[in-house]
Amino acid sequence: MEAATAPTDEQLMQAFATGDAAAFESLYDRHALGLWRFVQRSAHNPALADDLVQDVWFKLVQQAPQYQVRARFRTWLFTLAHHRLVDHWRTHKPHASLDAETEDGAALADLLAAASGFGPERRLESREQAQALLDALAELPAPQREAFLLQAEGGLSLDEIAQTTGVNLQTAKSRLRYARNRLRETLEAFA
DSSP states (O other), rough: OOOOOOOOOHHHHHHHHTTTTTHHHHHHHHHHHHHHHHHHHHTOOOOHHHHHHHHHHHHHHHHHGGGOSOOOOHHHHHHHHHHHHHHHHHHHHOOOOOOOOOOOSSHHHHHHOOOTSHHHHHHHHHHHHHHHHHHHHEEEEHHHHHHHHHTTTOOOOOHHHHHHOOOHHHHHHHHHHHHHHHHHTTTTTOO
């Protein structure tokens, strides 16, 4: 007996466009965390990320009736997020800190630190490494940070990063290479 294959994101979006609410739930379940992490790490503010991501999902719902498969759904979704971030930064200046606490009171670095099953020394080292990564990400020029986060959090290919950000493939490739090199240099102390 042949196992049923799960519908693709594109098929789910087309089903949602015709009124299938369960298809939207599946898309949301698949992409909510990665999308939120991309926006949050770009905005450096969990509350702002919540608002912006909500706007992205709302925009997706608005555009559903006109949806046509022209690229991977994930690319389209992260393009919506990219445009929402650009719109936000046009009207607001960045002012959030990486030291800001999340809604549950944890520092952002704590979210990246090792699980509590490790001993105190390992947890401290992991927390320091997580904070160093967040600091290094914050120090990257915005285009490099965005390219890195689109790949790391969005799982986008170089072609998709170029398409999402509106640059050519070589520019996207360079931004990603510079971001990786700079992060590698910054984090060498933890190797």
